[in-house]
Amino acid sequence: MTTRNHCLERDAQDPLASLRDQFDLPAGVIYLDGNSLGARPKAALTRAQQVIAQEWGHDLIRSWNAAGWFELPRRLGNLLAPLIGAAEDEVVVTDTTSVNLFKALAAALQMQADEPASAGRRVIVTERSNFPTDIYMAQGLAGWLDRGYTLRLIDSPEELPGAIDADTAIVMLTHVNYRSGYQYDMAATSALAHDHGALIVWDLAHSAGAVPVDLHAGGADLAVGCTYKYLNGGPGAPAFIWVPKRHQPQFRQPLSGWWGHAAPFAMAPDFRPADGIARALCGTQPIVSLALVECGLNVHHQTSMQAIRAKSLALTDLFIELVEQRCAAHPLGLVTPRAHAQRGSHVSFTHPHGYAVMQALIARGVIGDYREPAIMRFGFTPLYTSHTDVWDAVEILRDILDRQDYNIDAKRDAVT
C-alpha cells in the first residue's frame, strides 16, 4: 500500500520538482484546478510591472515597435508551437478560444465549399459532451450562414465512425474532454475524418501544455486552444489558433480586421489578407494580458512535454489509486478512463453530493471544481503539483466523506 512517505520519496526523485518554485501558490492551498485557471508564474508580476510602468507608462505608443507589441501574437505563437507539434509561423496567440474556433470553422467550411467535390457537404460533427461554447459557436456560425449547415452530435467517442459520412464537412472535436478527461487518438481520428473527405478541427484547450500533442503527425487541419489553463497565461489570457502552412493560402476567415490585412498601415479601403498566419488575426490585442502569456511558456521551455506527461500520468494514477483505496466506503465513481492513452491530465469522480463535497474541499484548501452532473474534477499540473499534494488532498477528501462534513444545501455560486 502506498504511504505518505512513498509520496515524499517520489517527490525527492521528481525531475520537475524544482519548477514549483517558479509559481506563486498561496500557503495552505493544494491547487488542483490548473486545468481551469493555471497558477501564476512568479515572473508574471515583474513582467506586468514592466509592461505597465515602462512600456506603456514611459515609452507610450513607441512600444508598438520598440517593445515588439505588434509582433507579440506571432512571437508568442512561435514560442508555443513546439508544445503542440506546430512549425514556425503557424500559430498566433490572439482573441479567445471561442472566437478562434469561429474563425477556424468558418475557414474550414469555406475550404470545403471551394472544393467542387466537397461543396455540398453540410454537416459539422461534434460531441454533445463537448465544452458548450464550442457547440454554441458552431451553431451560431451555421445559423448565421443560413446555407443549410447543421450539427450532428454524438453521445460517445464510439459513435464517431458511424457519424461521419459523405455529408460531413467538418469534424470538430476537443482532444481532451473538459469533463471526463477522455483523450482522443488524434492521428486515428483525423485519418477517419479524412477517409470520408471531411476536415478536422481540434480544440486543444485541455491539451496544450498538459499532454504531448503533435498536430502535424496527428493529421490535424486546424486547431485552437487556450493559454490560461495548463499554459498559465493568466485569467482571460488570449487563446491561440494554428493554421498549418499547407492550408494558409486557402484559409479565409470572416473576421477580417486590420491586423489580418496584408498591409495594415496602408489604411487601404479594401481588405486583402496577409500572407501566412497573420491572416488569422483580427484587431488590436490586449497587450497587458498577452504579454504575460510568455511567462507561462518560459516555464514550459525549461522541461519537455514528455517529462510533463510522465509526471502527469504518475499523479493521476496515484490519485485514482488512493481515492479508490482510502475512500472505498463512499459512492465515488471514476469517470476518467484508466487507459493512459485515453487520459488527459485531470481526473473526474462522480459523487451524489459532488457539489457540496467540492465546496467542503475548497473550504479546507483543496481547490478542484465541480461540473454538472455530479462531477468533481481534479486537475494535475506537473509543473507545480507534488505527489505529496495528491496524498494530502485524498486524506482531506476521505476525512470530509467519513465525517459527512459537507452541506448538501450549499448555495451555488454563479461561477464554480
Ligand SMILES: *Cc1c(COP(=O)(O)O)cnc(C)c1O
Ligand atoms: C476552456 C475551454 C474553452 C474556453 O473558451 P473561451 O472562449 O476562452 O471562454 C473553449 N473550449 C474548450 C473545449 C475549453 O475547455
